Amino acid sequence: MKARVLFLCTGNSARSQMAEAFLRHYGGDHFEVFSGGLEPQGLHPLTVKVMEEAGFDMSTHTSKPLSKFLGQHFGYLITVCDRAEKNCPIFPGVSMRLYWPFDDPAAVQGTEAEQLEKFRQVRDQIAAKVIDWLTEQGY
Numbered sequence: 001m002k003a004r005v006l007f008l009c010t011g012n013s014a015r016s017q018m019a020e021a022f023l024r025h026y027g028g029d030h031f032e033v034f035s036g037g038l039e040p041q042g043l044h045p046l047t048v049k050v051m052e053e054a055g056f057d058m059s060t061h062t063s064k065p066l067s068k069f070l071g072q073h074f075g076y077l078i079t080v081c082d083r084a085e086k087n088c089p090i091f092p093g094v095s096m097r098l099y100w101p102f103d104d105p106a107a108v109q110g111t112e113a114e115q116l117e118k119f120r121q122v123r124d125q126i127a128a129k130v131i132d133w134l135t136e137q138g139y
Helices: 015-030 045-053 082-087 112-136
Strands: 003-009 031-037 074-079 094-099
Parallel strands (some): 003 031, 003 074
């Protein structure tokens, strides 16, 4: 049976979307993976761009509210930002809750090059965390 994983952040526009894509890719058939947000804001264009640079097609990804997942069972709920960790209600049906804090790349002010650099940095941190976690889990 596949373990169900829900990644959660505030806007479901960058970090949780990246984590979802990486776990789907690296976790293979072992996981059923979803992402959602406390206040969904739509997929950030720079998320799409930096994930495409890494070989990931984000065209089927959409921003989803946490409420879409209420009443479902998940083996893991993984929050990827401070705000989601602090504001996520008790979520019944979750076997294990984890907190993986990453900077919000969308909060970076500056030139597009500076913003892209932050998105790439966070993308690479998330990929490394997913791979490390899979190794710890024995996959």
